[in-house]
Amino acid sequence: MKNSSQLKVALAQIAPVWLNKKATLDKIYTQMEAAAAEKAELIVFGEGLLPGYPFWLALTGGAEWNKTIVKELHAHYVRNSVTIEEGDLDTVCTLAKKYKLATYLGIIERPLDRGGHSVYASLVYINQEGEVKSVHRKLQPTYDERLTWAPGDGNGLQVHPLKQFTVGGLNCWENWMPLPRAALYGQGENLHVAVWPGSDHNTKDITRFIARESRSYVISVSSLMDKNDFPENTPHIAKILKNCPQVLANGGSCIAGPDGEWLVEPDITTNGNIYHTLNVDRVYEERQNFDPVGHYSRPDVTKLVVNRERQSTVSFED
Template identity: 60%
Template sequence: MSNSTSDTLKVALGQLAPVWLNRKATLDKIAQSLSEAADNACDLIAFGEAIVPGYPFWIELTDGARFDNVEQKSIFAHYAEQAIQIERGDLATLCDIARQKNIATYVGVIERPLDRAGHSLYCSLVYIDQTGQIQSIHRKLMPTYEERLAWSTGDGHGLVTHPLKGFTVGGLNCWENWMPLVRAAMYAQGENLHVAVWPGNERNTRDLTSVIAREGRSFVMSVSGLMRPQDIDSKIEELQSIKKLGTDFLANGGSCLAAPDGSWVIPPQVGNEGIYYAEIDLAKVRQERQNFDPAGHYSRPDITQLTVNRKRQTTVNFND
């Protein structure tokens, strides 16, 4: 059967290593990849969790739980200084490229938002649409394990989906993708292209990506970063011990794309930077929804329902 052009979408997995803990250099690298994807007629490209300015790998590797430690406070201060402030216009270049080249993107950032006083950090997933507008900023609901020593807990404000040609796209950060109620919130909004972003490692993406695809009967893009010891800035003295660990990767990638039946469109890509492209067809979603649709004909809202609070959380309400 023939399909309309709105049924197809060209997507890309942007598996990059950040210029670790360097906001400007990493944004420049992402901008180059965003332009390259657009020049290849791509409609959407996604980049890994916390890629700007990088994932806090040091916490696990430098005894990061030491309380009131001078070295740990110094590293955190540098991390916070290099974080994204959207209100300052840090993503303006990416927005300009998206508008000029008619491409949408998901970018994982460490956000230092002014609406939470400007110093605490949030692991945020930002969606920029094809007009260059920031349409959502999703702050990770629950930082995982040692991440809680660097990141604050987010809220439900960013649990939204977006139209993109014939598709409905949504995204979650890392282990949020393991949270069944959060996934259900995305399915209920018509999501049929799910973007899962990760700091990296095939162990995170190989099994879960196809599970979400089969559960949601949707395409699922898992997009990871890379991190190697040589990516550590030699000027940051407190981090040099990580280079001596004798490992090739702190994060080895694992970006992949699964179809609505759980089969691979792009199998996990390990160990290499690159942009990986595929064309996906909404007809595949319709085929798999014939026998199972988690928010449609296979749901029972008369028996089970989910309540989601999407208010942006704040510590004070001023009545001026």
């Protein structure tokens, strides 16, 4: 019987086949199979990996009003986004169940409950039984992301049991938002998953900060993206590449322990899975002198109220 106090994790630091849903899913399946072969029990993919981050906005004048190239690339993005209700993640769920591999996957979601035309940067949790247990739509897209992603809601601010761990996650700069973090801490989170589009400049400070604040393990997983990763058949590819740097996302995936010290320092060399085994006892050790929602809190003075209702434009009473 596996030790329930230990958890082997895989950080899937890979590039998408940019804006190609089917081909990127094939890469995800490959990483899940590789993680299973290494007996991992949780695999995490970066923000919006499926089918990729909207790099074109910064490279093609995305803020210019009614610009044809931006609108056509947005349409291409929507066509390659993920609609969970239509079965786009069914094979991911099947593999999660087959390998008993819990999965956090960053997707660009096109949900039918919001009409099926807008997209959201969503973080999906699939348990070891292959069930989608939460879909967290990013609360606040950052800067030029707002030109293509819609803001989400609190429905996905949920945590999940995994052996003796309680896991929760946030997208990119949401991890800097103190109240969403507190919402997860208050539900018993002791393994925090932070997903990023890429680069160690995002992960090198916040990962250790959250670990030290929460006295939890923190896994940061970032994607990779190189100029050579843009498919040749991408719409307006020549204009995208004209102002494109060689490296857009260098990874930086890492793990901090409950004392805020590195277990895996930001990695900018690995293309593939990064593995590590966590022991929940370290959480209890570090909570002895600080527990942000337990003995070191004052709910009689300050308390957080969270609205987890899934938002929709219409409510039908048939």
